[in-house]
Amino acid sequence: MSPRRPDADVAPSILLVDKPGGMTSHDVVARARRALSVRRIGHAGTLDPMATGLLVLGVGTATRLLGYLTGHDKTYEATIRLGQSTVTDDREGEVLATTPAGHLDDDAVRAALGAQTGPLLQVPSSVSAVKVAGRRSYDRVRAGEDVVLEPRAITVHRLEVHRIGRPTPDLVDVDVTVSCTAGTYIRAIARDAGAALGVGGHLTALRRTAAGPFGTAQAAPVEDAAASLVAGGGRGVLGLTEAATTLFPQRSVAAEEATALGHGRRVPATGAPGLVAAVDPAGRLVALLEDSGSTARVTVGFPPGAAADG
Numbered sequence: 038m039s040p041r042r043p044d045a046d047v048a049p050s051i052l053l054v055d056k057p058g059g060m061t062s063h064d065v066v067a068r069a070r071r072a073l074s075v076r077r078i079g080h081a082g083t084l085d086p087m088a089t090g091l092l093v094l095g096v097g098t099a100t101r102l103l104g105y106l107t108g109h110d111k112t113y114e115a116t117i118r119l120g121q122s123t124v125t126d127d128r129e130g131e132v133l134a135t136t137p138a139g140h141l142d143d144d145a146v147r148a149a150l151g152a153q154t155g156p157l158l159q160v161p162s163s164v165s166a167v168k169v170a171g172r173r174s175y176d177r178v179r180a181g182e183d184v185v186l187e188p189r190a191i192t193v194h195r196l197e198v199h200r201i202g203r204p205t206p207d208l209v210d211v212d213v214t215v216s217c218t219a220g221t222y223i224r225a226i227a228r229d230a231g232a233a234l235g236v237g238g239h240l241t242a243l244r245r246t247a248a249g250p251f252g253t254a255q256a257a258p259v260e261d262a263a264a265s266l267v268a269g270g271g272r273g274v275l276g277l278t279e280a281a282t283t284l285f286p287q288r289s290v291a292a293e294e295a296t297a298l299g300h301g302r303r304v305p306a307t308g309a310p311g312l313v314a315a316v317d318p319a320g321r322l323v324a325l326l327e328d329s330g331s332t333a334r335v336t337v338g339f340p341p342g343a344a345a346d347g
Contacts, residue, residue: 044075044077045075048269049097049098049099049339050096050099050280051094051095051096052094052096052259052273053262053275054069054092054093054257054273055092055258056090056092057089058086062080062084068259068260068263069094073266075097077100078095078096079094080095081093082106082111085127085243087128087243088243088244089243090114090243091247093106096266098339099277101339102277105284105285105312106248106249106284107219109248111217111218111219111247111248112214112216112217112245112246112248113215113216113243114243114244115214115215115243116210116213116240116243117227118210118238118239119141119208119230119236119237119238120208120209120236120237120238121237121239122134122228122232122239123239125239126162126228127224128242130239137236138207138234139206139207139208139209141209145234146198147198147201149231150196150211150230153229153230154195157191158189158190159191160186160188161222162224189220191218191220192217192218193215194218195214196226197215198213199212199213214246224239224240224243251283255275256272258273277322278321282314285311285312285313285325286309286314288307288315290304290316291317292318295315295317295318295323298315298323298335298338299340299341301335301338303335304332305331305333306331308328309328310328312336313326313327313333323339324336324338324339
């Protein structure tokens with residue numbers, strides 16, 4: 038077996054990718070690895086193959102930031118079809134039932150979707166990436182198992198109806214924008230609103246437009262984002278320091294403090310709640326810090342060389 042080639046010398050960065058439909062999140066990561074010749078690339082928050090929009094990738098030591106991104110609120114644009122239910126709660130799945138929805142007026146549709154806002158206990162789709170006893174739910178369903186997932190506490194902050202259309206006499210299509218907590222399934226909203234109306238529902242389109250402080254306005258196709266990184270900056274790429282200080286408050290540290298933090302030692306407390314991004318006089322991200330009493334300790338370190346900003 039030939040030895041594995043070392044990663045290319047690419048600055049640790051966050052890539053903001055506008056994912057096209059028909060690709061899995063793993064496909065996007067694979068393309069980024071090929072484009073950059075870097076193995077250490079991960080993503081923050083899966084998008085279904087049908088979905089398009091923002092997928093956040095971490096390259097090199099920037100993968101250490103991804104775990105802090107997955108818990109951020111998300112915003113989606115979606116089209117909900119009422120009058121049909123599917124096995125996957127989206128257009129990719131086999132139609133399970135068709136129930137004419139032509140009798141529904143716009144007020145009834147808006148009321149059913151309005152009921153899908155606020156704090157909710159939501160049951161994820163059985164054909165989802167949720168793990169059941171160590172295996173993905175969708176793998177169990179494909180193997181013929183009957184999977185019923187436990188409800189999860191989520192919050193839909195906003196569900197705005199933009200358009201209600203009737204593509205056929207028996208179907209109703211609704212274009213919406215949804216802002217929600219991490220872990221919310223937009224196709225479950227479609228399923229549950231359709232069930233409440235007695236006609237079934239599923240998603241026909243889904244696009245993620247924002248995740249935490251990042252949005253599709255900053256994103257680029259994966260190959261273009263990778264090219265921006267290689268070129269030293271541009272659309273679709275954030276250097277490590279910029280990404281960290283977008284996510285967390287910044288604390289400037291002196292050179293001596295940066296050296297101490299690099300050795301795992303503590304510095305005086307920041308006085309701020311939660312994590313802060315410690316940045317040295319050269320603008321390099323040194324660590325994520327958190328107060329512990331009168332001192333601040335390193336939660337995540339970014340050693341010199343491995344954490345050069347791009």
